[in-house]
Amino acid sequence: MVPETAVLNDVFIGKLRGIVKNRLSTARSVREQHGHDESYHASHLPDAVVFPTDTEEVIDIVKVCAEHGVPVIPFGTGTSLEGHVAALRGGVCINLMEMNKILEVNAEDMDVRVQPGVKRKQLNEYLRDKGLFFPIDPGADASLGGMAATRASGTNAVLYGTMRENVLAMEVVLADGRLIKTARRARKSAAGYDLTRLFVGSEGTLGVITEITLKLYGIPEAISAAVASFPDLKSAVNTVIETIHSGIPLARIELLDEVQMEAINKYSGYDYPVKPTLFFEFHGSVNGVKDQSIAAQSIASELGAADFQWATRAEDRARLWQARHDAYYAALALRPGAKGMATDVCVPLSRLTECILETKKDIEKSDVLAPIVGHVGDGNFHLVLVMNPDDPEELEQAKELNRRMIGRALSMEGTCTGEHGEALSVMIALKTTLDPGDIMNPGEIVDLQNQ
């Protein structure tokens, strides 16, 4: 067990400098940048930040940390909303953004091997003239290492899946400095335990990701997007459910309530109707997309949608999705100086309408400003609780809303971040086996010090 805050001595710092030379900082401003993400979560500063440029350096850093029992916290763009990167027990933050090379594109096999600091927009720009793209899109221009570590999802998970389905293999530095490859590049494998999936979503608690092989997709022949406004939340959510059930292969379907739409209009200068709204996107052949669009519009219209606006030109679509991706910042801008508590639940589709409507009622009964947005095609939605975390009463009210939302989701056979149930003991066993010294992002996922 490491001490609550590891204070780094000169010998230790000297060893790190021997590895990364001047790419190490203990300056407070640098540590502050690396002690929080974009959420309300309190900062926890690392004691030092290092910027390795290759896998060998990462191995050496981890070995030194293991020898001294110092925590290791991998860091990408810091755009998480869930406090993943806080250095809860201090230690060494490994900023992986200098490792940002696209190592190998196999266009024929539709895969790519990248370093963890490659950002998703950088990758897609690089791929564009090859007719390929990487679809996972969590909104922020996150690093692919961070997206793998947090099992990122996003607006088009309903068609392309999440990082779980799109990481083919990884190279990981374990807690003792050993380097492993979790799988080979081939598409299928019946070879042993699924280590790739064990490390995807492990949030830096089992090792440091130093390479990722990702599945790519052909850029669809046709893409079409649409915005539809609804008289009430219920008809919008029911449109989602009916569209999914009809078998239309939606690429994206996003719900934004009227509070969120108002925020977006103000933040980005749009004039969308201030009503519950769905954003759609369809991918496919020209005829296929036409068929899908007509079918979806017909369902939406029957359920009361007005203002079906189409966006087929790339720049119009980009503008539309930018608005959706700015939702979090737009929500915060409703109340300057406020911070956001992003909540995340997922329920079976059959319970989605009920879950969202009860949550909405609960928000309206409180004083908290809380727009609703959601990747609703998977039964997944979020609140952004906009509040002042320094006001204990506000913070408590927000936490209480979140607690009730989680309880509601769980009672509907849903999930939420951090809910492990009876499987917790297995997760503790896995963590203990792969990181016996509890040095890898300690305190996240399963907290070995507080069991």
Add this chain to the structure above:
Amino acid sequence: MVPETAVLNDVFIGKLRGIVKNRLSTARSVREQHGHDESYHASHLPDAVVFPTDTEEVIDIVKVCAEHGVPVIPFGTGTSLEGHVAALRGGVCINLMEMNKILEVNAEDMDVRVQPGVKRKQLNEYLRDKGLFFPIDPGADASLGGMAATRASGTNAVLYGTMRENVLAMEVVLADGRLIKTARRARKSAAGYDLTRLFVGSEGTLGVITEITLKLYGIPEAISAAVASFPDLKSAVNTVIETIHSGIPLARIELLDEVQMEAINKYSGYDYPVKPTLFFEFHGSVNGVKDQSIAAQSIASELGAADFQWATRAEDRARLWQARHDAYYAALALRPGAKGMATDVCVPLSRLTECILETKKDIEKSDVLAPIVGHVGDGNFHLVLVMNPDDPEELEQAKELNRRMIGRALSMEGTCTGEHGEALSVMIALKTTLDPGDIMNPGEIVDLQNQ
């Protein structure tokens, strides 16, 4: 560590009988049925076979086995081709086929919860009038528990994925008798380590699966299948690659070489041309399937395909796929009394033509009868080495062909069953943590006794 073969004493058998009453057998004929699968692998008989009817019984059986250090081997239909169920160290075989209830269909959420002994055809018959189906189809009418345990793939993995992508959650009895749920029923989860994927493909070595929640799909509006013959293997494989690259969303694409086609004609009374052949299937809307079919046929024709035969009626398609599924038995029937060694490799698509052609050349240089079949859309193909395993020379020649095929696949960045590389140490650590007594299907995946 358990002894090489656990001889079960009366006290132990008495305890098992207390749990399962008369649903226990130590008769040699029953043990023989449970000591092998449908492959050439040598039999390894369990010392007893039990037939539990519910999860509580499985828990109690595993607890008694754990207490006595006796191996536990879960058993489904015994249709594996890779020796998964051999009781390498003796012990108790748990036949799960009495646990064959479909527990809960959530049509709206498109999921189903089943016991492990439910067979895939039974499930699809049950689902048919709900307009839903479970697509994974490894050929044999396997149990869903066995399919999850072996991470089964099949002819339509290219569109629907494998068991890895289609198991939403499982209930598992661990080596000490603890019961865990690996996840909840919701589609996405960012909650902790991905235990579902850890147990999918673990081949009974980490626990006994007692419940499985599976993703379902709507039965497509239109389905169309086709058979195309090619002048040579190369043009057939290249057709696969070009079709995949063109973005046509194939539901199935299967390669059978001329040796396999001859075997099928003889075994099933067909009169397909004795040439390298592709079987296609397309799923989608009526127009979508039409577009796909035309596009695929045009690629195949350009590469030299003749005899494009369409099958759109359900009974014609059933006949076609039955022929494909009988491939293994048809191959064995080429030489009455022979046994099959099924080999399984997967390479990146860009190396597939080269890998198959080199393998074919290698077969032709040998005396071994070895038809080629493959789920080639994923770069995955098989040989069935038809031989007499009691003839040491033949067995060695077959093993040598297989070794060269594996070496070839690995050199092309492919995978094969049992190839773990540097990640082996992590797999050993996981196995040791979750099954410290090495009682769960010992000897499979990672052999703790031979490291």
